[in-house]
Amino acid sequence: MAAATTYRQGMRAGLPFLLPTLAIGVSFGVVTRSLGWDLGAPIVMSAIVYSGSAQFASSSVLGDGGTVFAAVLAAALVNARFLPMGIAFAPSLEGGPVRRAIEGQAVVDASWALANRGGRFDRKLLIGATLPQYVGWFAGTVIGALAGSAIGDPDKLGLDAMFPAFFLALLVPELQESRRARGAALIGGALALALTPLAPPGIPIVAASLAALVGVRQR
Amino acid sequence: MTEVWTTIGVLAVVGAVIKASGPVLVGGRELPGWANGVIALLAPALLAALVLVDTFASDRSLVVDARAAGLAAAIAAIAVRAPLLVVVVGAAAVTAAVRALT
Numbered sequence: 001m002a003a004a005t006t007y008r009q010g011m012r013a014g015l016p017f018l019l020p021t022l023a024i025g026v027s028f029g030v031v032t033r034s035l036g037w038d039l040g041a042p043i044v045m046s047a048i049v050y051s052g053s054a055q056f057a058s059s060s061v062l063g064d065g066g067t068v069f070a071a072v073l074a075a076a077l078v079n080a081r082f083l084p085m086g087i088a089f090a091p092s093l094e095g096g097p098v099r100r101a102i103e104g105q106a107v108v109d110a111s112w113a114l115a116n117r118g119g120r121f122d123r124k125l126l127i128g129a130t131l132p133q134y135v136g137w138f139a140g141t142v143i144g145a146l147a148g149s150a151i152g153d154p155d156k157l158g159l160d161a162m163f164p165a166f167f168l169a170l171l172v173p174e175l176q177e178s179r180r181a182r183g184a185a186l187i188g189g190a191l192a193l194a195l196t197p198l199a200p201p202g203i204p205i206v207a208a209s210l211a212a213l214v215g216v217r218q219r
Numbered sequence: 220m221t222e223v224w225t226t227i228g229v230l231a232v233v234g235a236v237i238k239a240s241g242p243v244l245v246g247g248r249e250l251p252g253w254a255n256g257v258i259a260l261l262a263p264a265l266l267a268a269l270v271l272v273d274t275f276a277s278d279r280s281l282v283v284d285a286r287a288a289g290l291a292a293a294i295a296a297i298a299v300r301a302p303l304l305v306v307v308v309g310a311a312a313v314t315a316a317v318r319a320l321t
Contacts (some may be wrong), residue, residue, distance in 0.1 A: 086241020158314030161289030188264030
């Protein structure tokens with residue numbers, strides 16, 4: 001690769017995501033405390049699971065009286081998108097299986113999209129960009145869990161609208177890449193919306209990745 | 220609480236396995252040419268789905284609520300090339316305002 005990126009540059013690229021991730025982390029802390037979780041539970045979960053969508057999915061299943069199995073399944077489905085994303089990232093990683101497995105943990109939506117160079121991935125940029133988001137997510141959860149109901153209903157602050165806005169900001173430059181990219185976005189979006197009433201949460205997002213198959217004849 | 224802690228423990232392992240499987244199974248092999256074309260389009264396909272589902276899905280139903288106003292604000296902010304933080308905070312502020320008024 002020509003211009004070598006550093007972890008520091010990756011961290012800088014990930015910095016704009018610190019505040020939104022922190023805010024969503026706060027709302028995760030508040031929501032789980034309102035479900036009656038111990039103080040440590042949301043904090044430990046954010047530290048070792050580190051996946052906003054999966055954590056919200058599983059906590060809401062448990063909150064609705066679902067079983068552990070149902071909660072884990074919901075979260076696994078929500079996170080199934082990391083399978084194709086990990087396969088895409090794989091050739092850009094270095095070293096043996098253990099190091100690859102560990103570095104693969106750095107894949108989160110925003111970093112993956114930032115580090116995408118038309119199918120190749122900038123490894124240091126991806127890992128660096130995840131660091132500020134991890135800090136934001138963890139710190140936000142701690143704040144939310146400690147403050148609990150003192151913060152009030154996080155929905156009132158509109159924090160849940162931050163994520164679609166943030167994914168849209170990543171999507172727009174992708175759409176400017178090519179006609180194929182616009183086609184894939186259109187099919188993927190339509191597929192996800194069509195499946196929402198029909199499939200459990202998470203599946204519509206995974207199914208949207210099938211839209212990328214329109215790229216099969218490229219190159 | 221036992222259920223919560225069990226879920227957290229199992230999920231930590233399941234999540235790590237999901238994220239590790241691509242990198243470990245594919246290893247350092249180069250993917251075939253056709254796969255590169257597909258992978259390049261994964262980002263637009265997945266991001267479009269995330270935008271729409273996060274805005275219009277409420278569990279298993281499709282709804283147009285305050286989040287749609289937030290997304291409209293985000294579109295406007297992106298159109299005038301506002302910084303990312305403005306896009307994201309603006310979407311939250313508009314969504315909060317609509318919720319406060321309705």
